[in-house]
Amino acid sequence: MAILVDDKTRVVVQGITGHQGSFHTSLMLEYGTRVVAGVSPGKGGQEVHGVPVYETVQEAVDKHGANASVLFVPAPFVKDAAFEAIEAGCSLVVVIAEHVPLHDAAAIVAFARQRGAIVIGPNTYGICSPGKSKIGIPPNSIFRPGAVGVVARSGTLSYEIVQAISQAGLGESTVVGMGGDRVVGLTFIDVLKRFEADEATRAVALVGEIGGTAEEEAAEFIKTMSKPVVAYVAGRSAPPGKRMGHAGAIIERGRGTYESKVAALTAAGVQVADFPWQVAELLRQKLGAA
Amino acid sequence: MKLYEYMAKGVLRENGVPVPPGRLARTPEEAEAAARSLGPCVVKAQVLVGGRGKAGGVKPAQTPEEARSRAGEILGMNLKGCVVETVYVESMLGIDRELYLGITMDNAAKRPLLIASASGGMEIEEVPERAIVRQPVPVEWGLMPYATRWVAHRLGLSGDLARQFGEIALKLYEIFRRYDAELVEINPLAVAGDRLVAADARLNVDDDALYRHPDLPRTSEATELEKRVRELGLAYVELDGDIAVMANGAGITMATLDVLQRYGGRPMNFLDAGGGAAAGPMAEALKVLVSTRPKAIFVNIFGGITRCDDVAQAVITARREVGISMPMVVRLVGTNEEKGVEMLRGEGIQAYRSMEEAAARAVELARAGEGVEG
Incomplete structure (x- = not known):
């Protein structure tokens, strides 16, 4: 047993083609995390460390059963990316970025509450x-x-x-x-x-x-x-x-x-x-x- | 980022909240001229620290001549470490009562909170709990007019004053949202005859959202040193000790200062080089630390995103470029630890693995250096 994540958690990485996204995807894979898909708008069809990249989180959820998302996107784009993950049905959203605007964070948390999703972060490891x-x-x-x-x-x-x-x-x-x-x-x-x-x-x-x-x-x-x-x-x-x-x-x-x-x-x-x-x-x- | 009162009032005025007429003055002569057009007035120090009224930074003036001499007294005054460079000369209000109205983010509840009291003014923080009205605001729907009527009712307002209060509260919430505010506050919200007027105002804007408010003026409370390090993208706060500290991550930086203090040392600064800073900015930050002539320097790194070899490179670069004459203790563990430790060993620096031992050593070296001119 454990809480919130375990070996059944299927992770989609938003911003997987970026420097941090790609680097930490490799470390998560090395650790044994089930990274099932990545998302980078405009870069669908690529692969990063063998992980397929899609245009939308919805595809990652539909095709790979992703149920958790981790965001490696810059602070100004975090609100949009987090809403997308929640809307697509991810029950856990991990927001790594720091300097996310306060009002954006409050909006993300409110939307997550409505949809019964859990948000970890912003500004978290x-x-x-x-x-x-x-x-x-x-x-x-x-x-x-x-x-x-x-x-x-x-x-x-x-x-x-x-x-x-x-x-x-x-x-x-x-x-x-x-x-x-x-x-x-x-x-x-x-x-x-x-x-x-x-x-x-x-x-x-x-x-x-x-x-x-x-x-x-x-x-x-x-x-x-x-x-x-x-x-x-x-x-x-x-x-x-x-x-x-x-x-x-x-x-x-x-x-x-x-x-x-x-x-x-x-x-x-x-x-x-x-x-x-x-x-x-x-x-x-x-x-x-x- | 805090705005000065006159800036906050400018925002309030633009958004339809009643504020008294006023003019900014940089000299006693300008204050006199302002008072000539305003009549009886109040001369108010423009500083970013609170409690200026009690500290003598706000003075009434009945005539232009009096405004001139009051401004002469206030300009140049040192209010809690801030030198007054400008005063705001504002038309005097006949205040019958003082209310309080503020909107902030309730971090624990994770939503905005409207706070009001019928007992506003300088003693607001001492007002008993029962005299404070709180109205949580749902992020999704915002502040509704009925909620402002509830608050007005609980404040004992009725008739046209209650109507005015509701309008001001709704406008204040719009400002809170539109300007990414951490806090927007009117204290006191003055009852002047049959009108409500914002006699003082505060607007603190979220630093992380400033990028989407290019039109707002910029202010800063940072010292010159703090500005220099912050320009490198690192968090820095000056303290008054003699051990300079660089660590990575706000929590571990605070813990480092705590440990030094528990061992009898006195930290000189808070420098958080976290978030994966590159070797270049870290070297520049170290150079700034050296320039403050501490008794010792303590670098405490647990590398996650931050790589130990980058830290080692920063130490080596700073040493080559400016020389580090004072004792330095480096504690290095985490990502690329072996490489970083090896690089330092090549320079004759023995890195520590244990935070406990390293902190104790830093305090010991700073003590040994006491009385010695750097």
């Missing part, structure tokens, strides 16, 4: 269920199949923590990069619910950062979970953030700081690591005791 499937751009070498579910807002910081979990021999059930942008498709709670229900997951690592209220909201849900959760929150040393006028302050109402997040998580029984490399050790203690 993607998702990996080790040994089964990787959709996105993280290095193949850091993963190892195992018992820890990892959910993160930031990218490279989770590579750091995932690698430590792998090296500690624990391994991961699924690693989800929700994306670093302010509006992304998933919330911590969406992912935590799935980990709680997933048989392969025995503990969860949550990698958060300052800003927004996602960690505080996650803490409320964690109180209801049976599985142990360990967290790391980045941004302890950041100077008081640049606030977005009064409306931002009114929404956050004192939440959003490092102290607020750690307090909320601790109150929910989460052990918060002082250093990123301690996450794996804390997980080992939890799993050893379980």
